[in-house]
Amino acid sequence: MQVKIINHSKHALPEYETLHSAGMDLRANMDAPVTLEPLERALIPTGLFIELPSGYEAQIRPRSGLAIKHGISLVNAPGTIDSDYRGEIKAIVVNLSNAPFVINDGERICQMVVARHERVEWIPAEYLTETVRGAGGFGHTGAE
Numbered sequence: 539m540q541v542k543i544i545n546h547s548k549h550a551l552p553e554y555e556t557l558h559s560a561g562m563d564l565r566a567n568m569d570a571p572v573t574l575e576p577l578e579r580a581l582i583p584t585g586l587f588i589e590l591p592s593g594y595e596a597q598i599r600p601r602s603g604l605a606i607k608h609g610i611s612l613v614n615a616p617g618t619i620d621s622d623y624r625g626e627i628k629a630i631v632v633n634l635s636n637a638p639f640v641i642n643d644g645e646r647i648c649q650m651v652v653a654r655h656e657r658v659e660w661i662p663a664e665y666l667t668e669t670v671r672g673a674g675g676f677g678h679t680g681a682e
Contacts, residue, residue: 539591541652546626547585549644561599561649564627572641574633579613582629582647590621590652597651598629604647609635612648619650 545551552562566572567585574580590596598617604610613630629648633639641647 539652541591542589544587545585546587549585552586552650561651563601563646564598564629564648564650566641566643566645566647568641568643571643574610574631574639574641576633576636576638579630579632580641582631582641584627584629584647586627587624588619588627589624590619592621593654593656594621594652595619595655596627597653598627599649599651601646601649608637608639609633610639610647616651 543551547565547567549565549567552564554562564584564586566582568583572580572582588596596619598612598615598619600611600615611632611634613632617630619627627650631641631647
């Protein structure tokens with residue numbers, strides 16, 4: 539699939555790290571480092587602008603390495619970039635650790651997965667088909 543991209547960053551275009559990677563790492567594009575104190579969040583620019591085809595979204599997700607090593611995540615994970623959005627891709631990064639974390643220019647701060655999605659047409663109904671699970675909620679299929 540081909541996607542138009544404008545790169546106003548100082549960095550190379552995102553790319554897949556391995557043949558079977560689902561996501562591409564996005565890099566911070568900043569003039570100065572940003573220090574996130576514990577529980578602080580910041581909007582981090584990437585310098586990237588994309589034009590997705592209709593029926594696709596770009597999901598912005600945390601990087602597992604930053605999460606396990608430093609407690610760094612995204613507030614709205616996954617964030618969604620709709621196909622009609624033409625602004626800069628930015629990540630809402632949060633520090634969930636007990637120590638300050640410095641984000642430097644060029645740091646891989648999140649990953650992007652492009653995925654197909656469907657549009658829903660609601661059909662008003664009086665009842666839903668019965669299932670074994672029924673209305674069982676969180677933890678419903680756990681130990682008995």
